[in-house]
Amino acid sequence: MSSHAPHPVLLDAARLAALLERIAARIGPARVVTDAAELAPWLVEGRGLFQGATPAMVEPATTDEVSFIVAACAEAGVPVVPQGGNTGLVGGQVPFGGLLLSLRRMSRIRDLDPIDLTVVAEAGCTLHQVQQAAAETGCLFPLSIASEGSCRIGGNLSTNAGGTAVLRYGNMRELTFGLEVVLPDGRIWNGLSRLRKDNTGYALKDLFIGAEGTLGIITAAVLRLYPAPRAHATTLTGLASPEAALKLFQRLRNVAGDALTGFEILPRFGMETVLTHIPGTTRALAGDHGWYALAELTSTRRDDDLSALALEVFGEAFEAGEIEDAVIAASEAQAEALWKLREALSDAQKFEGGSIKHDVSVPVSRVPHFIAEAARACEAHMPGVRVCAFGHMGDGNIHFNLSQPVGMDKAAYLACWEGFNRIVHDIVAGLGGSISAEHGIGLLKREELPLYKDPVALELMAAIKAAIDPKGLANPGKVLPGG
Template sequence: MSSHSPQPIVLDPDKVERVLGRIAARIGARHVLRAAGDLAPHLVEGRGLFQGATPAVLRPGSAEEVALVVAECAAAGLPFVPQGGNTGLVGGQVPFGALLISLSRLDRIRDLDPTDLTVTAEAGVTLAKVQEAAREHGCLFPLSIAAEGSCQIGGNLSTNAGGTAVLRYGNMRELALGLEVVLPDGRLWNGLSRLRKDNTGYDLKDLFIGAEGTLGIITAAVLRLFPAPRQRATALVGLESPHAALALFRRLRAVAGDALTGFEIMPRFGLETVLKHMPGTVRALQGDHAFYVLAELTSTRHEDDLAAMVLAVLADAFEAAEVEDAVIAASEAQAAALWRLREDLSDAQKFEGGSIKHDVSVPVSKVADFIVEATRRCEAHMPGLRVCAFGHMGDGNVHFNLSQPVGMDKAAFIDTWEDFNRIVHDLVASLSGSISAEHGIGLLKKEELTLYKDKVALELMAAVKAALDPKGLANPGKVLLGR
């Protein structure tokens, strides 16, 4: 996988200047950024895989201003790329010559109703701000990902973000009731429904969730809330294998049902990397274990004894020799310390050199088989490779990341990305899995998509794109080849 960006789109500079002048007159010149220093933060993907380019960053302050900007671009035939917090991991938010439309000024929470259990938030509101607003009203917005302090709701929806609570609450697709979207021709669709039941034709919102801005720009959304949990039980468990972790998952799910909200797996290498590089992290279990599980149960009922439930399940698992050691958090502070071991894992990998990352999913019943076999194949292909397979075991999503052998040149290792794609993605396909679980396709995986996606599905996706964006102006070159 090359770290080089594609060739930028070449725009007519006179046409660009005319359009930018009209836009500046409407949204304010200070919101049309042209200086290199102002553009730079918007042009680099977080892992440094792609370096973008744009004539300007446009910062509309309302849905109506977004519509105006898009209409001007459409009339002039100028392509545009929407961007939220720029935390995406597949390059979908990076412009390559197109105008960039930043949603950061659309940062209002328009409404929160604890009875309807809904919050209406604009696209530029950070995930953390939505979480905090829900807490202030005794509610929960359950999406939780490492970048929640900087990622924005529009981006979360555009990539159908997942995170650590999908097992109980689902992806963003399940958490959205309605959307407001600016179409590629500049029309503004108001689909901000708060209804749980609305059987009046096509569910249009699902077209735009996960579309990565290629069908339009999400400007606001009605999101589902839930009653805030009144208690939780968090446990870190040491095990000898992914198959033992899967056995523990079945035990916990059978007893806890929907109370099981998180079930994360980490390898020894991953945990040791966190403890080595992330200040303030603490070893919670003595001794070494090949794999670790972080499991969490939550409930809104005071009478549920979640800790006793976990203890009973662990006792049975110990008896069956499926668990080697375990600890249950005795306080919220201890629970937070356990979660840090998982949440800091992605950042900790940066200190171990080059990392080739795969965000994949397989049926839950196949997760253990996948981790074992993918590890075997990759290690056989490159001796000394360090596999870091971790993630959301409870919903089948594995971040199968590969750290370079110690002492190997980083660039030389990254150049083998395509080789490992074939190894990992071929195995995923054989297990009826997906090459992208929660990060999207963007630029990074659009060629991979053509290898593994059903051909009829690709034709349908292209037909939808052509119908909504016949000029190909909305986030060009992302998701679909030649679009």
């Protein structure tokens, strides 16, 4: 377990008992969970990096119940930690002594308007649930990430989730028109606006998106929909290097424009890891290649022949010596099989032992330089470490993951995390990048933040936190350093 965890919050037993009794009277005794076995799955971060603790998990079903619980906790001086699907990767959802507030029961689609192209979803809706609701009306909610069957909209908003379609549609911040938020004192801010234009002061929603519950609890959101695509083309290419992948990306973007929805890369080691460990995956290209690029093109026009467009680009790239092999999916099943090679990579890495992970971003033009420089530095720091750099090349977000050397003790390897952080994050900073692209800060990167964030920005963040949460009860110890 990580040493980044904050000191546990100690609660007065009598005051806690009175608080839980008061909450149980409002939401029902069955919705105040204190049994250790029932709590256990919700106290551990998915990779086992953080083990939390809480005297109880409360499960409200409405915004009014959330408001009541938060107000009661504020009165009693008890911290509140919101949680959705517990799929976060930086520990922001793990409690350390305060009450754990689960939003999973708040899972209603309140409204969906295919004319406004909006859906009003509660924070406990799974991402897949929102995708399906949109699809049933001929619309698209474009956020797509590997955990979409279990992650919740509240968590997606709290971390400003990205995924594979950011290149065309943007992060959750760009996909959100309005929010409903319970503030740390229990008041409800109704900001569920559906407007595309509203120039009436500060954009308050942007404070809460990406704040990881440290400024309040998001209970619902107005999300942006799009017309569902009617034409698709999914392609996989084999290339020699990230430099070649960048050239292919430029060619596709220049020809396809915003029809280029996603552009992902993965190295040979990543491809072999998936093919070795994930059942149902098959090699899509003959032979081995140093790198692979997965591209998705979509259009709302039925008559757009995106496969022909991709084929034309590939022909030019072959002649220029930029790609070695390529395949275009001939069916939806083939497209899903190609995407599985990319989406299964995070799970596949678990079979290779310990993995030290970095979710970083740099300008798109500098992605090849970053991968090369960071790989050289990490391999020099620990001979035998296996670099697995993959992800969203089209928007500059690379998951720079490092699998342990073969035969090394996993615990001993993971103890080297901070040393690798310094190497990778220093290179990222030198290229004008960010140490967190889409996973957030949480606990894992909280003490890294002062090393790379502008000091004035940190002061402003602290001032906003103090103004909105003066008692420091909203998900304490997360995001801001020294908490």
